[in-house]
Amino acid sequence: MKVETHELMVCLIANEVRNHGVVVFGSYTPLAYSSYMLAKLTHAKDVTLIGYNAIDMSAVEMSYFGHEAAAYKCSTARMDALNEVNSIHLSHRGTVECISPAQIDGSGAFNTSIIGDPAQPKVYLPGQAGASDVAQHYERMVFYIGNHSTRTLVPKVDFVSGNRWKISATERRKHGLVPGPYKVVTNMAVMDKDDEDRPFRLVSVHPGLSVEDVVSQTGFELDTTDTIVTPDPDTVHLDLLRTRIDPRGTAKLGILGGQERRDYLRQIIEYEWQRAKDHLKLSAAA
Amino acid sequence: MSKLAPLSAIDDLVRDGDMVALGGGWLANHPMAAVRQLIRSGKKDLRLVSNIGSIDVDLLVAGDCVAEVHYSMVSLEAFGFANHMRAGFESGRVKAKEIPGLAMLIGLDAAGRGIPSISYVGPFGSDLIDCNPDLKRVKCPFSDRDMIAVRAIKPDVALLHVTRCDSDGNAQWHGTVAPDVVMGKAAKRVIITCEEVVSRGEIVKTAAATGLPGYYVEAVIEVPFGAHPCSHVPRYAMDAFNIWDYSELKPGDPKLADFIARLRGESEVEYRARVLDRETAQILRTLADLGRPLAEAA
Numbered sequence: 001m002k003v004e005t006h007e008l009m010v011c012l013i014a015n016e017v018r019n020h021g022v023v024v025f026g027s028y029t030p031l032a033y034s035s036y037m038l039a040k041l042t043h044a045k046d047v048t049l050i051g052y053n054a055i056d057m058s059a060v061e062m063s064y065f066g067h068e069a070a071a072y073k074c075s076t077a078r079m080d081a082l083n084e085v086n087s088i089h090l091s092h093r094g095t096v097e098c099i100s101p102a103q104i105d106g107s108g109a110f111n112t113s114i115i116g117d118p119a120q121p122k123v124y125l126p127g128q129a130g131a132s133d134v135a136q137h138y139e140r141m142v143f144y145i146g147n148h149s150t151r152t153l154v155p156k157v158d159f160v161s162g163n164r165w166k167i168s169a170t171e172r173r174k175h176g177l178v179p180g181p182y183k184v185v186t187n188m189a190v191m192d193k194d195d196e197d198r199p200f201r202l203v204s205v206h207p208g209l210s211v212e213d214v215v216s217q218t219g220f221e222l223d224t225t226d227t228i229v230t231p232d233p234d235t236v237h238l239d240l241l242r243t244r245i246d247p248r249g250t251a252k253l254g255i256l257g258g259q260e261r262r263d264y265l266r267q268i269i270e271y272e273w274q275r276a277k278d279h280l281k282l283s284a285a286a
Numbered sequence: 287m288s289k290l291a292p293l294s295a296i297d298d299l300v301r302d303g304d305m306v307a308l309g310g311g312w313l314a315n316h317p318m319a320a321v322r323q324l325i326r327s328g329k330k331d332l333r334l335v336s337n338i339g340s341i342d343v344d345l346l347v348a349g350d351c352v353a354e355v356h357y358s359m360v361s362l363e364a365f366g367f368a369n370h371m372r373a374g375f376e377s378g379r380v381k382a383k384e385i386p387g388l389a390m391l392i393g394l395d396a397a398g399r400g401i402p403s404i405s406y407v408g409p410f411g412s413d414l415i416d417c418n419p420d421l422k423r424v425k426c427p428f429s430d431r432d433m434i435a436v437r438a439i440k441p442d443v444a445l446l447h448v449t450r451c452d453s454d455g456n457a458q459w460h461g462t463v464a465p466d467v468v469m470g471k472a473a474k475r476v477i478i479t480c481e482e483v484v485s486r487g488e489i490v491k492t493a494a495a496t497g498l499p500g501y502y503v504e505a506v507i508e509v510p511f512g513a514h515p516c517s518h519v520p521r522y523a524m525d526a527f528n529i530w531d532y533s534e535l536k537p538g539d540p541k542l543a544d545f546i547a548r549l550r551g552e553s554e555v556e557y558r559a560r561v562l563d564r565e566t567a568q569i570l571r572t573l574a575d576l577g578r579p580l581a582e583a584a
Contacts, residue, residue, distance in 0.1 A: 027312055027338060028363040041580065052314060052462045059580045064364075065523040066577025068314060072461055072519060080497065082391045082468040089388060090407060109411070112359075115382055120414070122374040126361035126368070129338055130387030131471035132409035160413040162386075176407075176431070244580055253364050262533075265364045269526040275345040277565075 003233060005187045006031060006252040008206060009064050009231030014038040014100060015026060016142050021086050021095030025051040027129055030246070031144060031254025032098035034062055037245045038237055047095070050088070053079050058202055062246040064268050065276075081173055089134050090180050092144045096140040099131045102253065103157045104143055106199055106220030108137070108164045108182055111157040118159050132162025141181035146255025147187035151218040168195045187255055191222065192231060199223050204230040248272070290483065290503070291505040293554050296320055297327040299505060300443050303353070307441035308342045309471055310516060313363055313524050316342035317445040319512035319554055320479050325349035326550050335441050336360055337390055337465040341516065341529060344368035348535070349546050352380050356439070358387035365533040373537035386414055389421060391468055393439035395542040398471030401438060408434030437513055444473035445515030446498070449521065451480040452488070455503025458495040461519035470498045477505045479512040481521060509554060511562055514570075523573035528561060542557045548562040 002242055010031055015038035017023060026032055036049055037059040049057050054069055054075035060067050074076075079085070088094045101110035102125050112131060116122030123237075135141050147150050166172045169179035184191040190203040199221040205214050211224050248268050256264055291375070300306060306324075321342050324332070331353040336343045339360040346352050346372035355375075360368045374380030384392070386409050392546035394403040405424055407541065408415065410432060415421050420437040447471065449460040457478050470476045476498070483506065489496060512518070515525035535542045552560065562570075 027359065027361070030364075035525055053459075053464070054312075057579075061578055061580055063577055065526065065573035067525065068577065069463065069519040069574040070577035070579055073577070078463070080463045080465070080467040082395055082465065086388055086391060086406075087575075113414070115315060118417070121376070124372045124382060127359035127384045128386065128412075128414070129359035132386045132412040132414060133388040136409055136411075137407075160411060162409050162412045162414075165409070165411045171577070258366075261425055262366065266343060267529070269530070272573065272576075273527070273569060278571045280565075280568055280572055281578060 003238065004208070004252070006249070007238060007241060008230065008233060008256045009187065009255065010034045010038060010251050011237045012190060013142055014181060014237065016096050016140055017044045018095060019044045019046045021139065022048045022050060022093045023096055024085070024088060024094060025049070026097070029098065029100065029254060030062055030250035033067070033091060034241060034246045034251040035098070037062065038241055041240055041245070042237065048086070050079070055079050055084065059245065061244070061249070062250045063272060064250055065272050085130070089130060089137055092137060092139070094134065094138045096142060097134045097138045098133065098142045098144055100144050100146070101161070103152055103154045104145070104184065105154050105157045108167060108193055109157045109160040110163065111159050111161050113265070115159045117157055124131055128161040136165045137160045137177065137180045141180070141182050143184045143256065145184065145186040147257060148158060148188040148214070149217050150174070153217070153221040166196070167193060171196065173266045188217065202227045204228045206230045289455050289503060289506045290453045291507050291510060293319060293323050293506065293507050296477060297504050299475055300324060300329060302330040303332070304412065305333040305335060305440070305444040307444040307469040308339060309444065309446035309464060309466035309469055310342065311338040311462060312515065313340050313529065314462040314517045314519070315464065315513045316516045317447040317479055317512065318342060318514055318516055319509040320445040320447070321345055322549055322554065322557065324351055325546065335390070335439060335469070337387060340368065341362060341532060344371045345532070347371045347374045347380055347442040348384070348542060349549070354381035356383040356385060356390070358385055358390050361477070362529065362533050365529055370537055383418070384414060385418060385420065386412065386537055389434065389436045390439065391465060393420065393436040394468045394472040395428045395438040396436065396438035398468060403435045403437050405433040405435040407431070432433055439472060441469065441473040443475045443477060444469040445477050445479070446470055446519065447479045448497070449480065450482050450484045450488070451478050451506050452484055452486045452500070453504050453506060454486065455500035456489045456496050457498040457503065458489065458492065459497050460495065463497055467497050470502050474506045476502050477507065478503050479507045479509045479516065481510055481512060510556055511567070514562065517574070519574050521574065522570035525566070525570055
């Protein structure tokens with residue numbers, strides 16, 4: 001069975017969710033959301049999921065229109081942004097966060113703010129939301145990138161929206177931060193970093209790609225000493241993802257860009273809109 | 287005294303140049319009817335405060351109402367960039383003031399509590415700190431720990447959309463609240479738009495759901511589908527086709543001028559009649575209803 005890139009990435013990120021603590025959904029990132037649902041249904045039943053303002057929600061179907069409403073149908077508490085978000089993000093209750101930046105460099109700095117000279121930016125990106133704070137405080141930080149290239153994995157970011165301020169366990173403990181890994185999951189490879197002074201390790205390259213393929217598309221140094229081929233996802237994970245969590249494949253939106261993403265989105269919303277229409281017709285008939 | 291007002295009350299309650307905080311987050315529950323009214327009344331030079339903004343901020347920039355945007359993120363998510371805001375920033379016509387998301391909430395919290403600044407263990411290493419005059423590196427006076435002080439953010443007005451509210455302004459959100467409550471407490475004037483005005487008795491019966499008490503609120507405006515085309519769960523999902531059409535209007539497109547002129551020329555009732563026929567309204571409700579936890583999903 002052929003595994004699509006976005007499916008592989010969902011399963012890899014799901015493995016980063018451990019069975020404790022709190023995971024807060026950020027902006028609409030269906031690839032990350034699908035990973036959280038997958039973890040919640042399998043190896044991380046005790047993780048607390050927070051989607052929108054729904055605290056402790058169960059896993060919900062990744063319907064484009066329906067996931068927000070669904071979250072409120074299966075949660076035990078509500079929050080407003082200030083009260084819960086800050087308590088989770090700043091007091092070490094958050095365990096894993098996923099960010100998809102426009103640029104990342106070998107120091108771990110990421111950019112979601114601007115492209116070009118900061119004094120006269122060429123392009124304004126959406127902004128970091130809470131990522132600059134979260135990246136520093138969370139136990140595990142995952143950057144996921146759908147278009148691995150020297151334009152996204154760059155020698156030096158144009159602007160540091162944020163970074164993992166301290167990276168090694170020793171340094172993190174010294175500054176009152178929870179130790180934990182810094183990972184990058186892309187459409188080509190998995191990388192991690194656990195020391196300020198050492199380069200990212202190329203942990204694995206996805207099936208069909210060589211180490212050289214990945215190195216040539218990466219703008220910073222990689223340690224390739226122990227690189228392996230990314231193992232296939234667990235078949236139980238893959239099946240849950242396809243049949244229950246994300247039957248319309250919304251996670252793929254997370255690796256597509258520009259017009260391709262819009263075309264794909266259009267299919268999803270047309271399908272769900274029609275489904276709602278059909279549902280209405282059926283209820284009227286009944 | 288009843289605070290009930292028509293949507294046109296916004297014309298007087300918001301002034302040119304005001305700092306205006308917009309509630310909602312992502313593509314959920316932005317105060318879109320109030321945003322449309324700002325465009326209708328031709329407001330100028332607004333300084334927006336948006337924690338996680340989308341079409342609310344972008345539409346106001348497209349309508350030429352905005353001088354600067356204080357934001358931690360603004361995007362149309364899967365639809366793409368907030369193109370009009372971007373064009374405004376890139377041409378220098380609109381000032382961009384990005385601030386870390388948590389710092390914005392903390393700055394608003396400071397204003398609501400009457401504190402000039404609050405310090406927190408902020409994002410050291412981010413370039414956003416030293417380029418923002420509202421953030422400063424400080425030391426904790428007790429532990430000597432490095433901290434970031436955030437200057438209070440004091441909006442003149444907060445525009446918030448809620449599910450139900452009584453005529454005193456006791457406001458209840460049944461779905462996504464996002465930064466609304468902290469914005470409501472920080473702002474000098476709070477304008478609530480709501481899906482439905484209900485009696486005080488109804489609020490009393492469900493008092494645990496009240497997010498913002500009436501003493502913060504200046505005006506209460508009943509506007510069904512007041513978040514459209516954004517979602518207002520549990521009552522309706524986002525109108526993705528409407529947002530789609532908007533997202534195809536690129537800056538400089540002559541169709542954009544027509545789009546804005548049409549908004550300006552119609553009342554909110556006419557807007558609803560145009561974009562929300564009976565079937566569309568039913569579908570939007572159904573789309574929210576069909577969102578299911580996995581245990582129940584077909």
